[in-house]
Amino acid sequence: MGQTTAVSHDTTDDEAACMHALSLLSGFVAPMTLKAVIELGLIDELLAADGQAVTPEELVAAGRWPRPAEAAAAVDRMLRFLATHSVVRCTTEVGPDGKDRRSYAATPVCKWLTTRNGGQGSMAPLWMMNLDKAFMETWYYMKDAVTEGVTPTEKAYGMPLFEHLESNEASSVLFNQAMGGHSEIITKKLLERYRGFEGIDGLVDVGGGTGVTLRMITAQHKDMRGVNYDLPHVIAQAPPIQGKLLGESYTVCIFTINPTPLWWMPHIPFC
Numbered sequence: 001m002g003q004t005t006a007v008s009h010d011t012t013d014d015e016a017a018c019m020h021a022l023s024l025l026s027g028f029v030a031p032m033t034l035k036a037v038i039e040l041g042l043i044d045e046l047l048a049a050d051g052q053a054v055t056p057e058e059l060v061a062a063g064r065w066p067r068p069a070e071a072a073a074a075v076d077r078m079l080r081f082l083a084t085h086s087v088v089r090c091t092t093e094v095g096p097d098g099k100d101r102r103s104y105a106a107t108p109v110c111k112w113l114t115t116r117n118g119g120q121g122s123m124a125p126l127w128m129m130n131l132d133k134a135f136m137e138t139w140y141y142m143k144d145a146v147t148e149g150v151t152p153t154e155k156a157y158g159m160p161l162f163e164h165l166e167s168n169e170a171s172s173v174l175f176n177q178a179m180g181g182h183s184e185i186i187t188k189k190l191l192e193r194y195r196g197f198e199g200i201d202g203l204v205d206v207g208g209g210t211g212v213t214l215r216m217i218t219a220q221h222k223d224m225r226g227v228n229y230d231l232p233h234v235i236a237q238a239p240p241i242q243g244k245l246l247g248e249s250y251t252v253c254i255f256t257i258n259p260t261p262l263w264w265m266p267h268i269p270f271c
């Protein structure tokens with residue numbers, strides 16, 4: 001019979017199993033801490049330091065928060081914890097008072113978590129959406145969705161995901177920014193490797209969101225005309241793309257990137 005566990009554990013080591021259970025139940029702590037660190041602008045501050053280690057006090061000074069000593073202590077704790085997840089690099093020195101003084105520097109993953117340029121090309125918008133309160137709400141209905149045979153979004157909001165997004169502008173904007181940021185990363189790589197767009201006159205992106213993917217493809221293939229096909233409330237948020245009109249005879253390729261079923265199924269229950 002096949003093994004389906006990702007990690008093989010010694011079945012006789014009860015202490016290791018106990019620690020495994022503990023680490024599983026604390027799994028939300030790192031993403032939630034990182035969300036706060038992104039929102040506080042600390043990732044962007046560390047990136048701006050360009051590899052130089054920065055103390056919590058220096059980071060807090062940039063934020064101008066009203067209780068800097070308390071804020072610095074909290075920032076130190078959050079970053080020290082995130083250093084154990086290789087998000088930042090921690091350096092410790094003994095200060096003149098004999099106490100440890102820590103400083104922090106960005107690691108390569110920080111580039112993917114920046115909010116600079118509106119988070120374009122970063123996973124920060126996706127991070128914000130996944131952990132947003134309104135999106136997290138659906139996770140609380142996972143059990144009911146299984147027992148009742150509906151989706152968690154239907155349980156939480158009484159309708160499927162895309163209907164809910166149509167009636168909730170804040171969530172819709174968050175969702176579209178998350179999709180755009182993620183698609184920019186994928187499409188950049190796609191355009192480096194994929195040659196299938198060559199010779200295509202017209203391209204229809206089915207479920208193309210706010211058109212990030214199509215804009216990138218048509219920017220590289222100047223003779224191509226793109227059609228971004230999505231729901232009206234999504235198209236309303238999509239900036240116009242300058243492009244070429246199609247002639248009378250053309251070949252059209254229909255494609256989708258970041259498709260909903262594939263994208264969500266492994267880890268997101270709320271569709």
Ligand SMILES: C[S@@+](CC[C@H](N)C(=O)[O-])C[C@H]1O[C@@H](n2cnc3c(N)ncnc32)[C@H](O)[C@@H]1O
Binds near residue numbers: 208213231257259
């Ligand atoms: C996972 S998102 C992908 C977004 C987009 N491909 C991107 O990369 O940013 C799925 C998209 O399908 C759209 N969608 C869902 N149902 C649709 C329908 N019936 N007709 C057109 N688009 C739809 C959603 O509005 C959403 O933008």
